[in-house]
Structure formats: structure tokens, C-alpha cells
Amino acid sequence: MAEALRHVGISKLVLHAWERRYQQPLAERTETGRRYFTADQVYRLILLKECSDAGYRIGTIISLPIESLAEIARAHHKLINLTPLLDAIRRMDAIAMKTLLEEHLAVETPAEFGKATVAPLMKEVGRQWSEGTLSIAAEHMVSAEIRGMLSICLNSLPLDPAAPKAIVATFEGEHHEIGALLATLLARNAGLAAVYLGPNLPIDDIVSAAEASSARVVCLSCLIGKARNLKPRLERLRQTLPVPIEIWTGGPGFSEAPVISGIRHFSEIGEFEKAAETLARGEKAPSRRHAARAD
Structure with a gap:
């Protein structure tokens, strides 16, 4: 158990708190009462830790299946990768934004660019615009650039x-x-x-x-x-x-x-x-x- 928790990055106290508060058994027990984890349970704990670090409350995600937790974690990783782009957009730095988008497109297929870069980027831009943390001008700037790049991607197919x-x-x-x-x-x-x-x-x-x-x-x-x-x-x-x-x-x-x-x-x-x-x-x-x- 100690080895698994070191791998996950949480303490025994945190594990016990999650289990006690949300009545979710996160480990197995041998016939003699010794606790252990299966590979799937360790992976689930890793995902719970990643989602928690991303700002999700454990109480809202602890019952989710592994597939849903993995999707949340992937979305968070995408946002981390897009942080430089989002920073350039907030600064209204069109040159830096265009350069970073072109770097993504250079290493991704057109479809990958659409799914891995455009979709999560525009979803986050929309969220920040609706919350008032991103200006309308910034949203229009990135939308215009994305529009042109998606047109280029279409022409390649x-x-x-x-x-x-x-x-x-x-x-x-x-x-x-x-x-x-x-x-x-x-x-x-x-x-x-x-x-x-x-x-x-x-x-x-x-x-x-x-x-x-x-x-x-x-x-x-x-x-x-x-x-x-x-x-x-x-x-x-x-x-x-x-x-x-x-x-x-x-x-x-x-x-x-x-x-x-x-x-x-x-x-x-x-x-x-x-x-x-x-x-x-x-x-x-x-x-x-x-x-x-x-x-």
C-alpha cells in the first residue's frame, strides 16, 4: 500500500479521508485484512489525483468510471499545453499567437490540429469570454486566425x-x-x-x-x-x-x-x-x- 501511494502521490491520510467521506472503497483486502491495490485501482487513484489537481472536487468525480476520469485528465493536459497560446491571446499578441498555432499545425495532422488544438482552445476561449476574463477583441482575433487555418486544413483534404x-x-x-x-x-x-x-x-x-x-x-x-x-x-x-x-x-x-x-x-x-x-x-x-x- 505504501508503495502504491508513493507512486500516486497522495498520503494514507488522504486516501482514508476520501474513503471515509464518500464511502468509496479504493483498495482491496486479503483474507488476513492486509490492504493492497490492483493495477486498475492504482490507475484510478492517479486519475483522481490529476483531476483533483486540475480543480475538480473529489466528491463530484470519485464515482465516475475510469474512462470519464481519463477524459477529464486528458482535457486538463491539453489546456496545460495550450497555456502559452492562451497567454498570447490575452496579451493581444497576434504574432506570438500565430507562431504558436503554426507550430501546433506543423507537428499535427489536420484532423489532430482540429481535435487536439482548435477544439479545446476555442472551448477555453469561450469560457473565459463568458466569464469576462477575456476581451471580445481577443476572442475575435483568435477566431479570425483559426478560421483561416482550418480553411488551409480543408484544402489539404x-x-x-x-x-x-x-x-x-x-x-x-x-x-x-x-x-x-x-x-x-x-x-x-x-x-x-x-x-x-x-x-x-x-x-x-x-x-x-x-x-x-x-x-x-x-x-x-x-x-x-x-x-x-x-x-x-x-x-x-x-x-x-x-x-x-x-x-x-x-x-x-x-x-x-x-x-x-x-x-x-x-x-x-x-x-x-x-x-x-x-x-x-x-x-x-x-x-x-x-x-x-x-x-
Whole structure:
């Protein structure tokens, strides 16, 4: 037990406090009462320690499965790696910001750049902006640069004319397009012939584009939205589009939208990629509306 706790980096008192306070046994006992840890339990303790160091209260995470703890820890590691970038953005240092972004892109594939750099960076930028710790000007600066770099990434992934087609856009009134650009990049990387139509698109134009291009799926992104406004738009789009054309939504704006038959919402990038890969292979995707959620 002492060896395991040294490896994890916590004391016996801390371990006992966690077990006693939250009634969670974190170790095993032999028939003679001696405590020991399995490899999975040591890994779980390491993750609990990392998440605690990242600012999460033990009481809110101690019951989570290992996979969820690992995801929290990975997200924290990503933010640590992005600290120099965030510092440059706060200082409004456009040159340093651009240099650091280019360094990330130089060592990452386009898809990795989107997932490992752009997604966590823009999520943190959005959080800091909403809390008032980051200026609107700084948010606009990084958004403009990211927009251009994602366009470069898209150009590096040519369209396959034989692949199932997808179109990506945002509803009329939604001008935030980083999420839509990222979805286009990941869908194209997964094997779909994904075309980005841009932001702020009326429903009739989305329908016309989907029908004219013989799209298999329409992907919509929304950063800020209210369920009462999105529900009638989604219902109209679903009623207007031919039934074989799927509708996938992603982004925080859609997270509170009601369940609508024939529409799938994604909150996790990984699940969105899996669905795109399944469609690209020509397989029938599950019909679960909340099977995944992609921010």
C-alpha cells in the first residue's frame, strides 16, 4: 500500500479521508485484512489525483468510471499545453499567437490540429469570454486566425467524388462558424465528401443545397441558441428535407434543443467522427438521437 501511494502521490491520510467521506472503497483486502491495490485501482487513484489537481472536487468525480476520469485528465493536459497560446491571446499578441498555432499545425495532422488544438482552445476561449476574463477583441482575433487555418486544413483534404456527400452550415442568424468548419474537416477526414456552405444560411437554401448536391447528411453547428427558437427551425428543416437525408447537429447551442425524430445531436467529437466513418463506409448508423453530442 505504501508503495502504491508513493507512486500516486497522495498520503494514507488522504486516501482514508476520501474513503471515509464518500464511502468509496479504493483498495482491496486479503483474507488476513492486509490492504493492497490492483493495477486498475492504482490507475484510478492517479486519475483522481490529476483531476483533483486540475480543480475538480473529489466528491463530484470519485464515482465516475475510469474512462470519464481519463477524459477529464486528458482535457486538463491539453489546456496545460495550450497555456502559452492562451497567454498570447490575452496579451493581444497576434504574432506570438500565430507562431504558436503554426507550430501546433506543423507537428499535427489536420484532423489532430482540429481535435487536439482548435477544439479545446476555442472551448477555453469561450469560457473565459463568458466569464469576462477575456476581451471580445481577443476572442475575435483568435477566431479570425483559426478560421483561416482550418480553411488551409480543408484544402489539404481534397473531396472524393465517390464518397457520400455531406453539407455543413449554420442556421440564419448564427455567425459563429468555427464549430461548422471543424465539423467539415473531421467529416472529410472520416471519408465523407463534406462541403462547408458557410454561416447564417436560411433553411430554404440549406434544403436546396442538400437536394442539388445529393447530400446524405446535413450537419449544423450552433454556439449560442435557445431551444424555443431552434425547435421550430429544426422541425421545419426535418419536414422539408427528404427523409433519406440525415440531420446531425452539434455545439452548445443545440444542447438544450428537444428530441426530434430524425435528428441526431452530438456533444462529443469522437462520436461525431464514428458516425461520419460509419456513413462513409456505407453502413447504417444507429438511430439514437442522443447517441452523441459534439461541442
